[in-house]
Structures are given as C-alpha cells and as structure tokens.
Amino acid sequence: MKGVFSSTMFLSLLSFFITILILLKLIIIRITENSKTKLNLPPSPPKLPILGNLHQLGALPHRSLRELSLKYGDMMMLQLGQRKNPTLVVSSAEVAMEIMKKHDIVFSNRPQNTAAKILLYGCTDVGFGLYGEDWRRKRKICSIQLLNTKMVQSFGVIREEEVAELVNELREVSTSEAKYVNLSEMLLSTLNNIVCKCVLGRKYPGDGHSRVKGLARNVMVHLAAFSVGDYFPLLGWVDVLTGKIRKYQTAFEELDALFDEAIAQHLTGNPLKGFLEILLQHQVDHTKTKSKTNLKLPPSPPKLPLIGNLHQLGTLPHRSLRDLSLKYGEMMMLQLGQRQNPTLVVSSVEVAMEIIKTHDIVFSNRPQNTAAKTLLYECADVAFALYGESWRQKRKICVLELLSPKRVQSFHLIREEEVGKLVDKLREASSYGDGCYVNLSEMLMSTSSNIVSKCLLGQRCSRDGYSRMKELTRKVMVHLTAFTVRDYFPWLGWVDVLTGRVKEFRATFDAIDALFDEAIAQHLTGNAKKGFVDILLQFQQNNMLSFELTKNDLKALLMDMFVGGTDTVSVTLQWTISELLRNPNIMKKAQEEVRKVVGQKSNMEENDFSQMHYLKCIIKETLRLHLPATLLAPRETISSVKLKGYDIPAKTMVYINAWAIQRDPTFWENPEEFLPERFEDSEVDFKGQDFHFIPFGFGRRSCPGMNFGLANIEYVLASLLYWFDWKLPQSDTLNQDIDMSEVAGLVVSKKVPLLVKPIAFSF
Incomplete structure (x- = not known):
C-alpha cells in the first residue's frame, strides 16, 4: 500500500511540475510575442x-x-x-x-513533421526534403530519368497488363450472382500493382500484395496524422507515451525491410527492370543510407550527458577546437547541448577548399540565435540572414552600392577629419610628462565608431544624441556571442526570460532602434549630412529594387555596418600596434616607409597607400595572426551533403576555424611568429582565393565590407606611424613584452587595454 501511495504521489508531483513548466512557457511566449517588432501581418481569425x-x-x-x-x-x-x-x-x-x-525560391522549402522525419529517412526524399542542392539533384533525377515522357510511355505495357486484369475481374463479376463490387478497393489494388511493377520491377501477389498495400496505406495515414509534438513541442513526450512514435517506427521498419529485399533482388539480377534499376545505376557508392544512425559522420570527441561537447569549447573556442582537431582530425562533429542538429568544425585548407569549390550553396545558410533574432530585426540583415533571394538582393546593394571601391574612396574626407582629431589628441597627450599614457584601445574604438557613424548617418558618435551609439554597438557585439540557454537547451528557453537576458537584449534593441528611427527621420526631412542611409532611402523611395526594402530591412543593414565596421577595425589596429611594439625593428622599417612616401605633406592622400607596400604586408600579417573573427561567422547546411567521404546532415551548424588554418605549419613557415616579410614577394591575398588565408571568409558568405575596413585600417595605421614614435609603460619595458592575452567575442580582442606613450615625431 505504501509503495502504491508513493508511486501515485510521485506521478502527481511530476504532472504538477510539468503543468507549471508548460504554463510558464506559454506565458513567456505571449510576453515575447507582444514585444516583437510590429509587422504588417495578414488578417487572422x-x-x-x-x-x-x-x-x-x-x-x-x-x-x-x-x-x-x-x-x-x-x-x-x-x-x-x-x-x-x-x-x-x-x-x-x-x-x-x-x-x-x-518569390518562388523564398517559398520553396518544406516544413518537416515528426512522421515525415521517421518514415522518409530523415526527409531525404523529394516530397519533404529541404530546398537546396541535394534536393535539386534528386528532383532532377526524377524529372529527367524516372518520370520523363519517354519513360512514362515505356511502362505502357505494365499499365495495359494490370488494367486488363482489372477488366477481366470486373467482367467475371458482371456474369456472376454478385450484385456489386467494391470498386474503390479494386482500383487501389490495380494502381498499387502498376506502381510496384514500375518502381520495383515486380508486383506482390497474395499475402505480399496485401502487405505492400497495407504499408503504403499506413504511410499515407501516418504522414497526415496529428502528432502532439508537431503543434506543442513541449509535449512531444506524449507521442511516445501514447505509442504513436512506435507506430511510425514499426511502419518504417517494415517498409525499409521491403525495400532492402527489392534492392537485393535487383543487385543480383532481375528480369523485370523498374525505377529501382535506374536509381541503382545512378547510385554513387552502391550503398543505401537507411537511417540517420547509419550515416558516416566525422569523428567526435567524447560527450557528456545533456551538455554534449559544450564543456570542451573553453573560454577561447578557437584555441580549444584547434587542440581537439589535432587529436580528432580536420573535421569534427560536436553536440552542443541539446541542439537538434550537430555542429561541424573544419580546421583544414583542404576541407575549406572543397566546401567553396563543390558545395558553396549547401554551406551558405546561417544559424540564427536568440540574440541575432532580437537585435537584427528577425535577422533581416545580411550577416545573419537565411540564404535566399532576399539575402542576395541585400548583399548586392552592399557590394555594388554601399561598399564598392568607388564609394569607399568617396568617404576619404571623413577618414581624414576623424583621424586628424585622433592625431590632435595624441599630440596633446605627447606634451604631458613621461608618466602619462593614453588608452590607445579606447581611442581607436572611438575613432572607428565616429568614422562608421559619419559614413552611415552623417553624424559622429560623440555628437548630441549619437553619443550612445558606441556604447550600444559594443553591447550588440557582446549580446550576439553571449551564452543563451534557449540556443543550446530549447525547452529551457524560459530561463533566459527569468534571468533577464531576453529583457536585456530587448532593451538594447529598443534603444538602438529608436536612434535609427531618429536618424532616418532627420534624413527624410533633409536635416542631416549625407550618408549610407540616404542611399538606402533613395532605393526605397524610388522603387529601384526588385524587392521591397522595408524600414526594418534598412535598419538591419545599418546595424550590420555599425557592428561589422567598428570593432573589427579597432581590434585589428590594436593587435597591429601591439605587434609593432613587440618588434621595434619592424616598426622602424614601417615608419621609414610611411614618412618617405608622405614626405612633408600636411595630410595623407589616398594614392599614397598604393606605395606603402610594407605597411600592407604588416596589415596582412596581423590579419593572419590575429584575425578578428577566429571561427568566421557560423554557417548552416541547407541540405545533407557528402564532404571528404563523410555524411553531413542538413541544418548542421558549421564553424571554419580560420585561426587554426592561418597558423597551419603546412602552409606557413614559423606560423607563430610575426613576420610581415613573408608577404613581400608573395601573391597570397585575403580575397577568398587563397584558402589558407581567409580573414574575411570566402564564397557567397565572405565579408562585403572588406574594402571599407581596409581603407580605415590603412589610414589610421599610417597616420599613427607617420606622426608619432611610441613608448610602452615602464613595467612593460622591463618585461620586454606586452600582455597579448585574448578575450573571446564576436571578434577576439586584447584582454588588457593597450596603454602607450605617444612621442610626436620632429620632421
């Protein structure tokens, strides 16, 4: 009696706890839905x-x-x-x-329900497969090889034979005493026989016929059946308890066994050919992928229950993953928490090259995390947007209109003005005593923010209401790489609400959104200096695009440029100056080149930089050794794909460890040393064709802001080397080194700010 009571109490408490969790989840969903940006949605009952x-x-x-x-x-x-x-x-x-x-491509994907995933081999078919290269190949086989007009006509004999049998049965019934026939059942049997003979090369008489017909009917019923987990994800366990999942699995196993039997017969020779024979001829490896458990996946480090491989990322994932790759290989498959799909880590040039040359489209999607959806207008930007027509059009605007070489050059006056202000501050600081040092990290961040802000909005970050832009941009950078429970443990998303993380994201978004609204309003009334926002507004107002550029789209693009153009530039400059201070001979050589090219001119001119060959080598070496995005931006596979002999499932998150690739001793001599000379007589460049040097990414998802960022880096760095010599604090001088510790984020920056003493150079 006591045992029964205890069991009852346990089940009651468990049910109560689950109910509370569900109610909390529903409340949270309602709260977050109400806080979303207002969209113009169709009517709803x-x-x-x-x-x-x-x-x-x-x-x-x-x-x-x-x-x-x-x-x-x-x-x-x-x-x-x-x-x-x-x-x-x-x-x-x-x-x-x-x-x-x-919008054909935009609407070309398929939702995948529980039954389809189980019955259709993880939705690797054509009917329910995700839109992508893999799906297109399979559909092409169906259209050109299996279901073309000639092939359909070739099965005329089968139709004739089976319909003749139906007619004979009906004729026999018409002369018998039977009054009626079940024509529905007879038609189903005839069609089943036609399909079996066309597809498998044979029909299944007697019990076999009933078995095949029953299986086909079961699959049809299951695919349209109501599964609780499809509509109430938190209650997916109900489908297990009610036996629905077991039914799906049983039907799959029976149908799978039938296919195995048919394939075996065809492989040993079958007198009656069908679709199966054609498919076997097209099969590359003559093996059949039966289910997800039989996939040949890349090696994986040992996992812990629940958290998977999360604990192995460490505080500096690019370093931790490089160390793991030395043990488990150039391709590793990780399970990060309870994410539905795995994560692939690539750490070699060969794999990166195969991705770009053979499977670029398949690897062109982006995973979208909680922060990106909140901060980037539901990922309506370019950096985090899903691959598709809308993304292509927006990227085209960035590459051809906003960030083209000509446009970047047109903003040289802004660079000149802002760098001039930086030089004035440093010159003033140089006049102070020897014990006075400047936080160059913070000054470079401010200068980068002001350049970007003036190019985009026509105003500096440090003016009027724009003074918060620098702070907000920094928050966005932090949020986008913050650990959010929902992203790794989907059913615990309510934790992010209770801890205030979602509210924090929302507050940052609301603040920067209000600032964008204010800026756009000023530009619409003509009360602001020209910038990128005016170009975007011109496209929007004059209907110059093949798609509708909404206000949120416009703001998402602005957000991309603030985030991508500020920290990446300032962090690269910090690492460059740090390396030059550690290598005084390299700094001296660079200063001599810059001062020789510029001469006694009061300002640098854009064409001066084409003569600063060693300066460009220094920037390249910094981007090799200290690239800002060490793992590049994560990608996601659109469909399943074979890569280096391994099966990579659809929706796999993919990290390219560019940091590891750019320190690979196979391609770089003395890879851990700062040696700009390695680029002096080398044609290796960072434009995405040399796969061992990819600081800006590669392929369709390469960084469209490369020209803009490089122009800012070159101008600031050349100015710092031209106008000043540099001295470290006494403590660093005694230690003869600088703290080069890293801190991870959207970009990997110096952990310790760069404190230096500028010494004005006397010409």
Missing part, C-alpha cells in the same frame, strides 16, 4: 489560448479554410497550437501567381 486556430481546421481543412477565407481574405495567418512560427493560408489565384513569379 480569433485564436483560443494554447490551441490558437487549431480548432478551426475541422475534419475537412480545405473546406473549413475556404469558409474562413470568405470572411478574412485570400491571405490568412493562423497560429496552430504552440508552433514557433505562424501558418499562412492562401486562397486566391492572384496571391499564388505572385508567389510563383516573384
């Missing part, structure tokens, strides 16, 4: 709590939705249960035509 619009689908959804469309319009937005994303229902030819003609 009234929703019920928790269920949303599920109850309105009825037993015949096509009829129920037609009735709802008569009231709410040809486009309706539904909330089906607690699905993370909404559901759009289209009921008119006009909308369907616009989708097809203007």
Whole structure:
C-alpha cells in the first residue's frame, strides 16, 4: 500500500511540475510575442489560448479554410497550437501567381513533421526534403530519368497488363450472382500493382500484395496524422507515451525491410527492370543510407550527458577546437547541448577548399540565435540572414552600392577629419610628462565608431544624441556571442526570460532602434549630412529594387555596418600596434616607409597607400595572426551533403576555424611568429582565393565590407606611424613584452587595454 501511495504521489508531483513548466512557457511566449517588432501581418481569425486556430481546421481543412477565407481574405495567418512560427493560408489565384513569379525560391522549402522525419529517412526524399542542392539533384533525377515522357510511355505495357486484369475481374463479376463490387478497393489494388511493377520491377501477389498495400496505406495515414509534438513541442513526450512514435517506427521498419529485399533482388539480377534499376545505376557508392544512425559522420570527441561537447569549447573556442582537431582530425562533429542538429568544425585548407569549390550553396545558410533574432530585426540583415533571394538582393546593394571601391574612396574626407582629431589628441597627450599614457584601445574604438557613424548617418558618435551609439554597438557585439540557454537547451528557453537576458537584449534593441528611427527621420526631412542611409532611402523611395526594402530591412543593414565596421577595425589596429611594439625593428622599417612616401605633406592622400607596400604586408600579417573573427561567422547546411567521404546532415551548424588554418605549419613557415616579410614577394591575398588565408571568409558568405575596413585600417595605421614614435609603460619595458592575452567575442580582442606613450615625431 505504501509503495502504491508513493508511486501515485510521485506521478502527481511530476504532472504538477510539468503543468507549471508548460504554463510558464506559454506565458513567456505571449510576453515575447507582444514585444516583437510590429509587422504588417495578414488578417487572422480569433485564436483560443494554447490551441490558437487549431480548432478551426475541422475534419475537412480545405473546406473549413475556404469558409474562413470568405470572411478574412485570400491571405490568412493562423497560429496552430504552440508552433514557433505562424501558418499562412492562401486562397486566391492572384496571391499564388505572385508567389510563383516573384518569390518562388523564398517559398520553396518544406516544413518537416515528426512522421515525415521517421518514415522518409530523415526527409531525404523529394516530397519533404529541404530546398537546396541535394534536393535539386534528386528532383532532377526524377524529372529527367524516372518520370520523363519517354519513360512514362515505356511502362505502357505494365499499365495495359494490370488494367486488363482489372477488366477481366470486373467482367467475371458482371456474369456472376454478385450484385456489386467494391470498386474503390479494386482500383487501389490495380494502381498499387502498376506502381510496384514500375518502381520495383515486380508486383506482390497474395499475402505480399496485401502487405505492400497495407504499408503504403499506413504511410499515407501516418504522414497526415496529428502528432502532439508537431503543434506543442513541449509535449512531444506524449507521442511516445501514447505509442504513436512506435507506430511510425514499426511502419518504417517494415517498409525499409521491403525495400532492402527489392534492392537485393535487383543487385543480383532481375528480369523485370523498374525505377529501382535506374536509381541503382545512378547510385554513387552502391550503398543505401537507411537511417540517420547509419550515416558516416566525422569523428567526435567524447560527450557528456545533456551538455554534449559544450564543456570542451573553453573560454577561447578557437584555441580549444584547434587542440581537439589535432587529436580528432580536420573535421569534427560536436553536440552542443541539446541542439537538434550537430555542429561541424573544419580546421583544414583542404576541407575549406572543397566546401567553396563543390558545395558553396549547401554551406551558405546561417544559424540564427536568440540574440541575432532580437537585435537584427528577425535577422533581416545580411550577416545573419537565411540564404535566399532576399539575402542576395541585400548583399548586392552592399557590394555594388554601399561598399564598392568607388564609394569607399568617396568617404576619404571623413577618414581624414576623424583621424586628424585622433592625431590632435595624441599630440596633446605627447606634451604631458613621461608618466602619462593614453588608452590607445579606447581611442581607436572611438575613432572607428565616429568614422562608421559619419559614413552611415552623417553624424559622429560623440555628437548630441549619437553619443550612445558606441556604447550600444559594443553591447550588440557582446549580446550576439553571449551564452543563451534557449540556443543550446530549447525547452529551457524560459530561463533566459527569468534571468533577464531576453529583457536585456530587448532593451538594447529598443534603444538602438529608436536612434535609427531618429536618424532616418532627420534624413527624410533633409536635416542631416549625407550618408549610407540616404542611399538606402533613395532605393526605397524610388522603387529601384526588385524587392521591397522595408524600414526594418534598412535598419538591419545599418546595424550590420555599425557592428561589422567598428570593432573589427579597432581590434585589428590594436593587435597591429601591439605587434609593432613587440618588434621595434619592424616598426622602424614601417615608419621609414610611411614618412618617405608622405614626405612633408600636411595630410595623407589616398594614392599614397598604393606605395606603402610594407605597411600592407604588416596589415596582412596581423590579419593572419590575429584575425578578428577566429571561427568566421557560423554557417548552416541547407541540405545533407557528402564532404571528404563523410555524411553531413542538413541544418548542421558549421564553424571554419580560420585561426587554426592561418597558423597551419603546412602552409606557413614559423606560423607563430610575426613576420610581415613573408608577404613581400608573395601573391597570397585575403580575397577568398587563397584558402589558407581567409580573414574575411570566402564564397557567397565572405565579408562585403572588406574594402571599407581596409581603407580605415590603412589610414589610421599610417597616420599613427607617420606622426608619432611610441613608448610602452615602464613595467612593460622591463618585461620586454606586452600582455597579448585574448578575450573571446564576436571578434577576439586584447584582454588588457593597450596603454602607450605617444612621442610626436620632429620632421
């Protein structure tokens, strides 16, 4: 009796705890939904709590939705249960035509439900496969090889034979005493036989026929069945307890066994060929990937329960992952927490080269974390946006209009003015006593922020209401790489709300969004100096684009440029000056070159930099040894793919450890040393063609702001070397070195600020 009571109490407490978690989750979802940026969404029928619009689908959804469309319009937005994303229902030819003609690729993906993932080999088919290179190849086989007109005609004999059998059965029944026949069942049997003979090369008489027909029917039923986990992700365990998952798995195993049997017969020779014979001829390795568990995945370090490999990332992931790669190889598969999909880490030139040359599109997506969705207008920017037509159009604007070499050169007066202010501050500091040092890290950050702000908005960060921009940009950089529980343990997303992390992201977003709104309003009224924002507004107002550039799109692009153009430049300059101070002979050689090229001119000119060859070598060597984004921005596979003989599943997050690649002794002599001379007689460049030197990334996802960043780095660095000599604090001089410790983030910066004494050079 006591045992029964204890079990009952345990189950009651467990149920209560689960209920509380569900209610908390629903409250949090409602709070976060209400805080989202207001979008112009299609009309929506009234929703019920928790269920949303599920109850309105009825037993015949096509009829129920037609009735709802008569009231709410040809486009309706539904909330089906607690699905993370909404559901759009289209009921008119006009909308369907616009989708097809203007947005076909955008609407080309498939949602994947529980049944489809189990029954269709992880959705590696054509019907439910994710849109991408892998799906296109498979569809091409279907269209050109299996279902072309000639092939369909070639199976005329099979149709003739099976329909003749049906006619004979019906003729026999017509002469018998039977009054009626079940034509539905007879048609199903005939079609089943036709398909079996066309696909597998044979039909299954007797019990075999019943088995095949039953399996096909089960699959159809299961694919459309209601699975609790598809609409209420927190309650996915209900499908296990009710036996639904077991049913799916049983049906899959039976159908899989039938396919194995058919494949074995064809491999040993079968007199009647079908689609299967053609597929076997196209199969590359003559093996069949039966399920996810049979994939040949890259090696993986040992995992801990729940957290997987998270603990192995350390405080400096690029270094930890390089050390792991020395043991587990150039490709490693990690499990980070309870993320649904694995993470691939690439640490070699060969693999990076295969990605760009063979599978660039497959690896062109971006994973989107909680911070990016909150801070970047639901990832409507270029850096974190999903790969697709919208992303291509926005990137095209950046490359051809905003960040082209000509546009970058046009902002030389801004660089000249802001660097002039920096030089004046340093000259003033140089007049103070020997014990006075400046925080060059902070000064470089301010200068970079002001240059970017004036180029984008026409105003400095340090003026009026824009003084917060530098602080906000820094917060965005920190937030984008902050550890968010939801990203690694999806069912614990409510923890981020309770700890205030989501609120912190939201507060930063609201502040910077208000600043952008203010800036845009000033530019619309003509009360501000020209900048990138005016170019974007011109495109928007004159309908000069093939897609609609919304206000949020515009602000997302501005955010990208603030984040990408500020810290990356200032951090690169900090590392450069630090290395030059550690290597005084290199600094002296660079100063001599700069002072010789510029001469006695009061200002540097843009064409001066083309003559500063050693300065460019120094910048290259800094970007090799201290590239800002050590792991580059993470990618995500659009579809499954074979890479170096390994199976990489769809939606795998991919890190390219560029830091490890750029220190690979196979390609770099003395890779840990700062040696600008290695580039003097070398054609190696960072434009994405030399895969052992990729500080700006490569392929479709390479950094579009490379020209802009380099122009700022060259101008600031040349000015610092031209106008000043530099001295370290006494403590660093005695130790004969500088603290080069790193701190991880969106960019890897110096842990200790760079304190130096500028000494004005006398010409």
